[in-house]
Amino acid sequence: xxxxxxxxxxxxxxxxxxxxxxxxxxxxxxxxxxxxxxxxxxxxxxxxxxxxxxxxxxxxxxxxxxxxxxxxxxxxxxxxxxxxxxxxxxxxxxxxxxxxxxxxxxx
Amino acid sequence: xxxxxxxxxxxxxxxxxxxxxxxxxxxxxxxxxxxxxxxxxxxxxxxxxxxxxxxxxxxxxxxxxxxxxxxxxxxxxxxxxxxxxxxxxxxxxxxxxxxxxxxxxxxxxxxxxxxxxxxxxxxxxxxxxxxxxxxxxxxxxxxxxxxxxxxxxxxxxxxxxxxxxxxxxxxxxxxxxxxxxxxxxxxxxxxxxxxxxxxxxxxxxxxxxxxxxxxxxxxxxxxxxxxxxxxxxxxxxxxxxxxxxxx
Numbered sequence: 001x002x003x004x005x006x007x008x009x010x011x012x013x014x015x016x017x018x019x020x021x022x023x024x025x026x027x028x029x030x031x032x033x034x035x036x037x038x039x040x041x042x043x044x045x046x047x048x049x050x051x052x053x054x055x056x057x058x059x060x061x062x063x064x065x066x067x068x069x070x071x072x073x074x075x076x077x078x079x080x081x082x083x084x085x086x087x088x089x090x091x092x093x094x095x096x097x098x099x100x101x102x103x104x105x106x107x
Numbered sequence: 108x109x110x111x112x113x114x115x116x117x118x119x120x121x122x123x124x125x126x127x128x129x130x131x132x133x134x135x136x137x138x139x140x141x142x143x144x145x146x147x148x149x150x151x152x153x154x155x156x157x158x159x160x161x162x163x164x165x166x167x168x169x170x171x172x173x174x175x176x177x178x179x180x181x182x183x184x185x186x187x188x189x190x191x192x193x194x195x196x197x198x199x200x201x202x203x204x205x206x207x208x209x210x211x212x213x214x215x216x217x218x219x220x221x222x223x224x225x226x227x228x229x230x231x232x233x234x235x236x237x238x239x240x241x242x243x244x245x246x247x248x249x250x251x252x253x254x255x256x257x258x259x260x261x262x263x264x265x266x267x268x269x270x271x272x273x274x275x276x277x278x279x280x281x282x283x284x285x286x287x288x289x290x291x292x293x294x295x296x297x298x299x300x301x302x303x304x305x306x307x308x309x310x311x312x313x314x315x316x317x318x319x320x321x322x323x324x325x326x327x328x329x330x331x332x333x334x335x336x337x338x339x340x341x342x343x344x345x346x347x348x349x350x351x352x353x354x
Binding site for chain 2 (some may be wrong): 003004006008009014018020022023026033038039040046047048050053057061063077081082088094
């Protein structure tokens with residue numbers, strides 16, 4: 001896989017998403033149902049990335065490595081985010097758990 | 108736009124507008140700084156080892172923090188290019204909403220201006236400019252504040268990415284420590300803060316369960332299917348709640 005091609009494609013996709021409405025410059029009423037679907041996009045796609053990562057399904061699709069440091073780091077990060085509502089605190093606590101459980105070789 | 112002509116005579120100078128555009132964007136620039144460093148460090152260190160050049164290309168040309176983090180997380184687990192593109196597309200579909208909201212304020216500008224102002228649109232500049240346009244309306248020079256906001260975010264993001272790259276090059280020996288969790292933690296923070304409505308909670312639950320169940324599918328097809336089904340279920344569930352509320 002060429003990294004350059006991936007980057008070029010991503011850059012073009014962002015232009016395609018950001019530019020057409022401005023270039024046409026017409027008022028467009030986005031239908032309510034589309035607007036609602038768009039609003040859920042980030043939550044859906046990010047959760048679909050988080051959960052397989054937390055359960056190490058990329059390394060073991062059969063789920064045999066579900067008990068791992070990243071699962072506990074995920075739980076800690078969710079708790080931190082709920083309690084602090086602060087993104088940097090969420091990262092610091094999640095990363096702290098992920099690294100220290102590996103260091104202690106708990107699993 | 109009508110207001111553009113009306114307010115022409117009394118419009119603040121370009122200089123005033125540029126300074127104010129930077130001023131209202133500064134808090135977002137400060138907020139983005141640590142993420143720029145984390146991004147640059149993660150991309151160039153393990154397990155991905157992108158070159159400094161590739162990492163800078165992402166920040167310069169993609170210029171979308173969440174999509175860049177997703178790209179390095181997915182590249183690290185050997186995801187096909189088209190899946191990364193599809194995820195970028197789904198993740199940044201919200202930018203069409205931003206453009207739809209702001210288009211009325213820029214339609215009087217030239218094609219070149221409209222291209223630059225849309226190509227540089229990010230969450231942060233949208234938040235700053237949408238608020239500013241609602242407060243102050245539009246006049247002859249207000250697009251200079253918009254441009255200043257874009258340039259401020261872009262220069263800021265790329266400077267911090269560069270510092271992150273310098274950090275990442277020092278971390279070359281730190282494979283296997285679990286540092287890649289930093290990207291996942293940013294996603295967790297973003298998702299959790301959006302889980303206030305029943306619709307968002309439904310989307311997250313369906314996406315998470317399906318993505319786990321379908322993880323063995325080739326080409327990361329599970330990721331795409333889980334995302335699309337979750338969005339559909341959430342929309343249907345919200346409509347169901349609305350109807351029940353009306354009855």
